[in-house]
Amino acid sequence: MSKFSLEGKSAIITGGASGIGEAISNTFAEQGAHVHILEFNPESGKQAANSIKDKGGKASFYQCDVSNYQQVMDTVKKISENNEINILINNAGIAHVGNVENTKVEDLDRVYNVNVKGVYNCIHAVVPIMKKQGGGVIINMASIASSVGLSDRFAYSMSKGAALTMTYSVAKDYLNEGIRCNCISPARVHTPFVDGFIKKNYPGKEAEMFEALSKTQPIGRMGKPEEIANLALYLCSDEASFITGSDFPIDGGFIKLNG
Known part of the structure; x- marks a missing residue:
C-alpha cells in the first residue's frame, strides 16, 4: 500500500465542486476515498462528481446549503446510512471585502452564516457519528487572515478566526474519542x-x-488548489496520526516573510 492512501475511507467535502474544494475532491478520490461532495450549486456538484466517476473514482453529490442546520443534519444522516464518515473537510466559504465601517450588518450575517455557522453545523452533525465509529479526521479551512491583519477583510477575518479557534476546541474536546482536528490556512490561491x-x-x-x-x-x-489539496491529503492520512489541534499555513511565506 502506498503512503497517504485513503483506500476504503469515506470523506465529506463541503464546497467540493470548485476551486480548492474540487482539488481536494479529486485528490482524495485518486487516493481511493469515496468522496461525498456537498455543494450549493447542483450543476457544478453533479459535474464534479461525474468527472470523478468517469475517471474510475467513487463520488456522490448532495445539494446542501451548509448554513442551513436542518439540511446539513439530513444530508449527513443520509450519507451515514450507507457509509462510515472517516473524514470531514469544512471547505465551503464565502469572501467579503470591507472594513468595519462599510461592512453592513447583512454582510456580516451572510459571512457568519456560511463561514462560521456552516462549520459548526457540519461538525455538530459528524462528531457523534465519528465517536461511534471510534474516530475520524476533521479539517477546517481557515486562512492567513486567522493569524495576521489584512486590509479590508473585517468580516472575512472574523469568520476565519472562528474557524481557527473552533479547530482548537474540537481537537481538545475529542482527544480521547480518536477524532483529530486541524486547520489549513492558505494565502492567496489561484x-x-x-x-x-x-x-x-x-x-x-x-x-x-x-x-x-x-x-x-x-x-x-x-498557490495552486492542488497544493492545498496535497496538504489536506497528508493531514487526513494515517501518516499524520500524531497531528491534532494544529494550524498549517500554506502561504508562500506570507505570515513570516512579509516586510
Whole structure:
C-alpha cells in the first residue's frame, strides 16, 4: 500500500465542486476515498462528481446549503446510512471585502452564516457519528487572515478566526474519542474566484492585477488548489496520526516573510 492512501475511507467535502474544494475532491478520490461532495450549486456538484466517476473514482453529490442546520443534519444522516464518515473537510466559504465601517450588518450575517455557522453545523452533525465509529479526521479551512491583519477583510477575518479557534476546541474536546482536528490556512490561491474578482473590479487590467496580486506573496506567485489539496491529503492520512489541534499555513511565506 502506498503512503497517504485513503483506500476504503469515506470523506465529506463541503464546497467540493470548485476551486480548492474540487482539488481536494479529486485528490482524495485518486487516493481511493469515496468522496461525498456537498455543494450549493447542483450543476457544478453533479459535474464534479461525474468527472470523478468517469475517471474510475467513487463520488456522490448532495445539494446542501451548509448554513442551513436542518439540511446539513439530513444530508449527513443520509450519507451515514450507507457509509462510515472517516473524514470531514469544512471547505465551503464565502469572501467579503470591507472594513468595519462599510461592512453592513447583512454582510456580516451572510459571512457568519456560511463561514462560521456552516462549520459548526457540519461538525455538530459528524462528531457523534465519528465517536461511534471510534474516530475520524476533521479539517477546517481557515486562512492567513486567522493569524495576521489584512486590509479590508473585517468580516472575512472574523469568520476565519472562528474557524481557527473552533479547530482548537474540537481537537481538545475529542482527544480521547480518536477524532483529530486541524486547520489549513492558505494565502492567496489561484482559483476561478480570483479570476472573477479581478475581471469584475479591474476590467481591462486583468493581467496587470493578476501579476500584482501574485507578487504580494513573498514566493512570487499564488498557490495552486492542488497544493492545498496535497496538504489536506497528508493531514487526513494515517501518516499524520500524531497531528491534532494544529494550524498549517500554506502561504508562500506570507505570515513570516512579509516586510
